[in-house]
Amino acid sequence: MDYHQYDKNDFLEDASLLAYVKGDDPVVTRFWEDWAQQQPPNIDEFRKAVFLLRHLLSAERISVRPGTEQEVWGRISQAIDTAAATPVRTIGLRRWVAAAAVFLLLAGAGTGYYIYRYTGTQTVYAAYGTKKQIVLADASVVTLNANSSLRYARRWGKNSVREVWLDGEAYFEVQHLKKDALPLKAGERFLVHTGELDIEVLGTAFNVKDRRGITTVYLKTGAVKVGTNATGVLSIKPGEEAEYRQQEGVLTKHPGDADAAAWLDNKMVLHNTPVKEIVQVLEDTYGYKVVLTDTAVANRRINGVLPLKNTETLLYILSNMLDVDINVNKSDSTLLFRPGK
Incomplete structure (x- = not known):
């Protein structure tokens, strides 16, 4: 099967691409990721199909009356019969029928259908x-x-x-x-x-x-x-x-604190702020684990401005503010605060 010749509609009819988008099969996922990395000439068609399928999968669920599935397929069959006398429309109809099949497949049996409204x-x-x-x-x-x-x-x-x-x-x-x-x-x-x-x-x-x-x-x-x-x-x-x-x-x-959003400007403004709040920022914002060898430091309060853009500068200024040594263990992102010498 030469996927390099496929257009968007061909991809939409391919069951393995649907499995790839749904993430059901790691082998299929690996195949399509490898295929896309080769940057084939129809990569844009592939991406359009993936985009469409992802939106279908995240579309809005609605409740439907019993028998709707049979009614939908009845209308499709009627359209096929009508189109038989109009050969010029056969190709377009085949695409539409395939899209309808994908639609029903995505919806699942007995659980209601999804309306494709880009509401993902x-x-x-x-x-x-x-x-x-x-x-x-x-x-x-x-x-x-x-x-x-x-x-x-x-x-x-x-x-x-x-x-x-x-x-x-x-x-x-x-x-x-x-x-x-x-x-x-x-x-x-x-x-x-x-x-x-x-x-x-x-x-x-x-x-x-x-x-x-x-x-x-x-x-x-x-x-x-x-x-x-x-x-x-x-x-x-x-x-x-x-x-x-x-x-x-x-x-x-x-x-409130008028400087609550100072982080937008990459800074933390300190107004008699306890060190334990600064520790929380280091942990929540940068992912550090902070260890205080002198737990009394946590309740100290300081004023000033801490720059947040560069962690090295931040830790240097904080070290001088608190008169502590701050050791960084990069292997596990631990900051060790020890009294200065």
Whole structure:
């Protein structure tokens, strides 16, 4: 079989390509990865087919009445009979029938069908020591901090609630879609789900941090409501911060730290900050394991600015601030803090 001669529709009819996209068979996966690495002349056709199949696999499930499968195939058979008297359309029909077969195969038997509406989700992950900026379908912008991920729909319908799921920390600049004084419509809502907390916004800039069982939401501009099923909802104003502690199930609000999103500028601004919070940043942002030989250091409080872009510079400045020696074990990413000599 010469896949080098295939176009997009040929690939869509190939069962092994479907198995590759679904990830069912490691042998098939290895074959197609090796084939694609050769950069064949029809690689773009291959990529189009893979793109289409992936969207089909992540399409939206709906409920259907019993007998729908038979009805669909009945219509296909009727179309084939009608097309028999029109030879010029036979090739196009064959492609359509094949696509219908793929559609039903992806849906599965007895569990309902999927409507192909490009409603699949995407997850973006920012690794340790990195940041990533994401532009959502509504032109809202999300900047992910290190060791964080965001899951979101590739596109939203006009009347669909805009929803995203955050794990870690991110700064949001949300597009304000409400242009009238009428009650809020579904398509004008923007929801952030993180940990156990739900955050609802209009046009707003805010920072969300979900680490170690504590979720904080600092509001820079706009309006935000936060809450859980158990705590009810709190409204916060610009300059305020909501904090939710999962273990206690308690949601509170208080004046916020205007420098909560200083990480966007690769820095951490310290306002009488305990060292243990800096240790958490080193672990959460860079993946280090920090060991303090003098545990009293953890409760020391310091002021100043720590640069976050370069870890060597960060550790050098921190060493001088605390008057400690910091040894780096690169084999297991351990930082050992010892009293300075």
